[in-house]
Amino acid sequence: MDKIIVTPFVKIIEKIFLFVLEIVQNPGAAIIFLSMAVSIILSPFYYIAEKIEQKERDIQDKMRPKIEEFKSVYKGQELHLYIKNVYRLNGYKPIYSLRGLVSLLIQIPFFIGAYTYLSNYIGFQGVGFLNLSNLAEADALIKLGRLSINVLPFLMTFINLAAGYVYAKDKDVKDKATIVLIALVFLIILYNSPSSLLIYWTFNNLFSLVKNIIIVKLDTRKKIMGGKTHVK
Numbered sequence: 001m002d003k004i005i006v007t008p009f010v011k012i013i014e015k016i017f018l019f020v021l022e023i024v025q026n027p028g029a030a031i032i033f034l035s036m037a038v039s040i041i042l043s044p045f046y047y048i049a050e051k052i053e054q055k056e057r058d059i060q061d062k063m064r065p066k067i068e069e070f071k072s073v074y075k076g077q078e079l080h081l082y083i084k085n086v087y088r089l090n091g092y093k094p095i096y097s098l099r100g101l102v103s104l105l106i107q108i109p110f111f112i113g114a115y116t117y118l119s120n121y122i123g124f125q126g127v128g129f130l131n132l133s134n135l136a137e138a139d140a141l142i143k144l145g146r147l148s149i150n151v152l153p154f155l156m157t158f159i160n161l162a163a164g165y166v167y168a169k170d171k172d173v174k175d176k177a178t179i180v181l182i183a184l185v186f187l188i189i190l191y192n193s194p195s196s197l198l199i200y201w202t203f204n205n206l207f208s209l210v211k212n213i214i215i216v217k218l219d220t221r222k223k224i225m226g227g228k229t230h231v232k
Helices: 003-023 027-071 076-089 094-120 154-170 173-190 195-231
Strands: 142-144 147-149
Touching: 003 027, 003 094, 003 195, 027 195, 076 154, 094 195, 154 173, 154 195, 173 195
Parallel strands: none
Antiparallel strands: 142 147
16 A cells, blocks of 8 residues: 555656756756756646635634633633534634644655665765765764764755744744754654665755745735825
């Protein structure tokens, strides 16, 4: 069952990568263009996801004052019943909170596809790129005696957190904590992964950072224009 779900995404990654590799004739550069291509393909889906996630944030903001009021007065089962009534009055169900994870859910199958394909692509073996000696292995860019430290995972995490900061700058603490937690999970999972995969995911996060900066600027411009219209 897992193969049935994952295989189509592995094939998509494979087709794009091999197509780009044939053009640029450089495995490292092909990874970067692969990441860019996937980001572009997913852009319309991210736009839809943002609308869904904004709907979730709006309803949470609407219910929060009343819920906080009840939390300051009631506890236990009584509090649960009052919160349940707030949900009912707003046509809200706890499962709707998953709407806040739509963007992540969109990324997961493509990430699994990239992880599966790039980690097993034999063409990276012994191939260097920039300061990386072997795209098929962890970067080990810092040597301290017998100890090797991988730098790319930390670069990936920094860019991931930067993208999250721009995106969640005006969001609540829960959203910010979720972004930090996800970034740390990826750091742990991918720390010893091949450089090829780290390049892909680092640039994926970089494109996400650029996208979030553009979205924030557009939103700011809309608010400014809306304010001018209101003043008139």
